[in-house]
Amino acid sequence: MTRRTLALLCLLISGLLHAQDPATITAQARNYLNTLTSPEFHGRGYVNNGQGIAAEWIAAQFGRLGLKPVKQDFYQPFAFNVNSFPDSIGVTVDGKRLVPGADFLVDPASGRSEGSFALVHLAPSDLFNPERKAMTLGVLSGKAACLHWPSTTNKDSLQRFHELERELMHYGPVVKPVSGKLTWSVAQESLPFPLVEISSAFLTDSSATIDMHVRNRMLVRNPARNVLGMVKGRSKDWVIVSAHYDHLGRMGPDALFPGANDNASGVAMLLSLAEWFTKNSPKHNILFVAFAGEEAGLIGSEWCALDRPIDLGRVKLMVNLDILGTGDDGITVVNSTAQQAQFDRMVQMNTQRGLLKEVKPRGPACNSDHCPFVKRGIPAIFIYTMGGVAHYHDVLDKADTLPLTEFADLHALLREFIATIK
Ligand SMILES: [Zn+2]
Structure with missing residues (x-):
């Protein structure tokens, strides 16, 4: 071997190793995260x-990485109704203008209301008894109901x-003080009037008037698409790797919910795993699915599990990824109790490689996209990271504060775990 060939070989090997080193994997993930958010x-x-x-x-990334479409292209289209808030939202309490997203949120099922309203302060006793309730509703005409619920964790009370909130949203605007963090969501329906959740620092028993400009736009049969790409394996069986890419969007032009941890991190x-398996051919076919519509329910x-783009009877395991941005305390594996052998394998692998602090078991829970598959008897687990920052469904779930602490270690664990599924 000439010195020149040796040098070239060294360069080639270092290039290959470089493409797999943890720092490169994390840096690449950081780029994905910055774009998606x-x-x-x-x-x-x-x-x-x-x-x-x-x-x-995402479809463009699938193409760039060399994934193949299952059908004619990477998309699996569907449609659903969803409420949205494209227009500027303004809320002012007793002359103080509040900051959307930080000081207040509108309930995702909110309707429209514009104007200035006197606040009528209500407690459960004003609404629980039917006669009192009829009187209360009479008083509310042309005003806004301000609900003071006692703090409770009792599920029936909640x-x-x-x-009651849903019912009042048929009569007029409703507001509610919230102590603690404001958490947003997505609704498939809209009610006639808005419910505004206001941080309790800005809405008290003595607040007198509210100015609100809330306009929703109900999107009927709004088009959405799952994005599906595959890497061919050597068997006829399948592994599904999934992560939802949708998040909450915007509440007016001023409040952006970037969804870095939930779930740009999973995407x-x-x-990253798709790139790995295009370069390291797997035993089983792998279907990579980026789901739409997760946050809306x-x-x-659900559509993918019904529409069945592949033979779901041949799925060895679905690994759903949702919220992977930290990992200081390891990962939790939802539904691991139904996949004990797979879970044990993952734990053993993690211990041998010394990767994550803990691989923690958890029973079944219908809290992410694995659920519609589990319901149909398809073996599936859902993985999320534990520890570190805990911003969730709020404007603070940003890329620049998401550490990706254990991203590379989790990548190492997942690629080995997926590659060795029997
Ligand atoms: Zn999520």
Whole structure:
């Protein structure tokens, strides 16, 4: 071997190793995260078609990485109704203008209300008794109901409060002080009037008037797409690796929900694993699925499990990834109790390699996209990271504060675990 050939060989090997080193994997994930959470993706929701932009970007990544479509292209289209808030939202309490997203949120099922309203302060006793309730509703005409619920963790009480809120949203605008963090969501329906959740620092028993400008836009049969790409294996069986790419989007132009941890982090892992398996041919076919509509109620995964783009009877395991941005305390594996052998294998692998602090078991829970598959008897687990920052469904779930602490270690564990599924 000449010195020149040797040098070339060294360069080639170092190049290969470089492509696999933990720092490169994390840096690549950081790039994915920055793109998915950028303002141009609009929080991957329903204002300015953020979710559609994200779908196209992911399909382009699949193409670049060399994944193959299962059908004619990478998309699996469907549609669902979803409420959205494209217009500017303004809330002012007793002359103080509040900051959308930070000081207040509108309930995702909110309707429209514009104007100045006197606040009528209500306690459960004003609404629980039917006669009192009829009187209360009479008083509310042209005013806004301000609900003061006692703090409780009792599920029945919380359910009752929730039902009363929904009912009042048919009569007029409703507001509610919230102590602790504001957490947003997505709704498939809209009620006639808004419910505004206001941080308790800005809404008290003595607050007198509220100015609100809340306008929703109900999107009927809004188009959405799961993005599917495959890597061919040597067997006829399948492994599914999935992560939802949708998030909450925008609440008006001023409040952006970037969804870095939930779930740009999972999409970053999905893309990183896809790249790995295009270079390291797997035993079983691998279907990579980026789901839409998760936050609106697991709609994309439900559609995928019904529409069956592949023979789901041949799925060895589905590994769903949702919230992978930390890992200081390891990972939790949901539904591991139903997949004990697979779980034991993962734990053993992790111990041998000395990767994560803990691989923790958890029973079944219908809390992410694995659920519609589990319900149909397809073996599936759902993995999320534990510890570190805990921003969730709020404007603070940003890329620049998401550490990706254990991303590379989890990548190492997952690629080995997936490659050795029997
Ligand atoms: Zn999620």
